[in-house]
Amino acid sequence: MNDRTTTPPVLDVRDVTVRFAGLTALDSVSFTVVPGSVHALIGPNGAGKSTCFNVLSGLYRPASGSVRLGDTDLTSLAPHRIAALGIARTFQNIVTTEGTVGDNLMLGRHILSRAGFAASALRLPSAVREQREHLARAREIAELTGLGPHFDSPVALLSYGDRKRVEFARALCLEPTVLLLDEPVAGMNAAERARTADTIRAVRAELGLSVVLVEHDMGLVMRLADEVTVLDFGRVIAHGTPDEVRRDPEVLRAYLGTEATEEDAA
Numbered sequence: 001m002n003d004r005t006t007t008p009p010v011l012d013v014r015d016v017t018v019r020f021a022g023l024t025a026l027d028s029v030s031f032t033v034v035p036g037s038v039h040a041l042i043g044p045n046g047a048g049k050s051t052c053f054n055v056l057s058g059l060y061r062p063a064s065g066s067v068r069l070g071d072t073d074l075t076s077l078a079p080h081r082i083a084a085l086g087i088a089r090t091f092q093n094i095v096t097t098e099g100t101v102g103d104n105l106m107l108g109r110h111i112l113s114r115a116g117f118a119a120s121a122l123r124l125p126s127a128v129r130e131q132r133e134h135l136a137r138a139r140e141i142a143e144l145t146g147l148g149p150h151f152d153s154p155v156a157l158l159s160y161g162d163r164k165r166v167e168f169a170r171a172l173c174l175e176p177t178v179l180l181l182d183e184p185v186a187g188m189n190a191a192e193r194a195r196t197a198d199t200i201r202a203v204r205a206e207l208g209l210s211v212v213l214v215e216h217d218m219g220l221v222m223r224l225a226d227e228v229t230v231l232d233f234g235r236v237i238a239h240g241t242p243d244e245v246r247r248d249p250e251v252l253r254a255y256l257g258t259e260a261t262e263e264d265a266a
């Protein structure tokens, strides 16, 4: 019931500026996410990557600039409206610990429910049917993300890697056309990273959605991304294919500069 056969719309970020008292976290940032692509957003700590996701998902309103999804201007929409328009995200530091995997995925389906509260409470046939369809789809998404065998398990009993994948699967339950992943493999071991990379690939191929990927694991970025936008101190310093940005002198400077600072501090 939810297979997407159409291409996702273009996500266009234009001249977005975000300021926090005295700090410009994003300085006229522009990039375009090609439909169906994996677009990586990389940069040293504090570069503005999560801030950018907060703008894309409606948590922050930029001081200037715009975000468009196809013909729709998202810039001043509330987060639930943006989610309903097809942009789903995961958070950098949040891992679910409550309920079963199934419970968490059904929460993700909530925004798609057509049946009203009364119809659901009265268990009207239409509401029961809809609930059954949502459950079936949640199970499919669990299979796709490797969580099928854990569908009825409490999240608290899963490995860290699997718990992080619950977040990913929950975001997918919104049937997004654009999926924003903020450090999906942070804290994972090598085997978990490889599995998550496979899942991202599978999801993109099967669901045809666009993925915006924030990640510090450069190996993963280089393997998965079609295009890369590099931020440093809130500015776009490079853009191109993984190979192009890897050789870009500005990018090398930004990363080496960060390492030098970390060494100095140590």
Ligand SMILES: Nc1ncnc2c1ncn2[C@@H]1O[C@H](COP(=O)(O)OP(=O)(O)OP(=O)(O)O)[C@@H](O)[C@H]1O
Pocket: 020, 023, 025, 043, 044, 045, 046, 047, 048, 049, 050, 051, 052, 092
């Ligand atoms: N709510 C906020 N209030 C004030 N400053 C903020 C806020 N959120 C972020 N910042 C600052 O904005 C800058 C960008 O932060 P952001 O979290 O977007 O970076 P990031 O690229 O995601 O970094 P990391 O790789 O460490 O997650 C940082 O200097 C950060 O301290």
Ligand SMILES: [Mg+2]
Pocket: 049, 050, 051, 092
């Ligand atoms: Mg961040």
